[in-house]
Amino acid sequence: MKLIISLDGNDIKLTIKDGRKIVGELAWTDEYTLSEKLLPNIDALLKKSKVSKKDVEKATAKITKTSGVTSARIVQTVVKAWNEAQKLDKR
Numbered sequence: 001m002k003l004i005i006s007l008d009g010n011d012i013k014l015t016i017k018d019g020r021k022i023v024g025e026l027a028w029t030d031e032y033t034l035s036e037k038l039l040p041n042i043d044a045l046l047k048k049s050k051v052s053k054k055d056v057e058k059a060t061a062k063i064t065k066t067s068g069v070t071s072a073r074i075v076q077t078v079v080k081a082w083n084e085a086q087k088l089d090k091r
Contacts, residue, residue, distance in 0.1 A: 003059040009066040014045050024049030
């Protein structure tokens with residue numbers, strides 16, 4: 001499974017996919033509290049979709065040019081940390 005974090009300006013969308021099938025989605029609009037809400041919302045989506053963190057092998061980011069620099073960096077950092085954690089879990 002894959003976690004996709006989409007950032008389009010102030011619109012954030014989380015998607016969990018198993019191949020081409022969408023297992024779960026969560027979207028919201030946020031301007032100033034992305035750093036506070038992103039991880040709790042990922043946890044909420046996983047719980048709602050009944051998916052374990054270990055089942056999500058990879059995270060990816062889709063960021064548009066209209067997105068702010070800070071928000072883009074937050075998303076990129078979460079994606080990078082998720083993928084590194086999955087590599088460490090496989091050891």
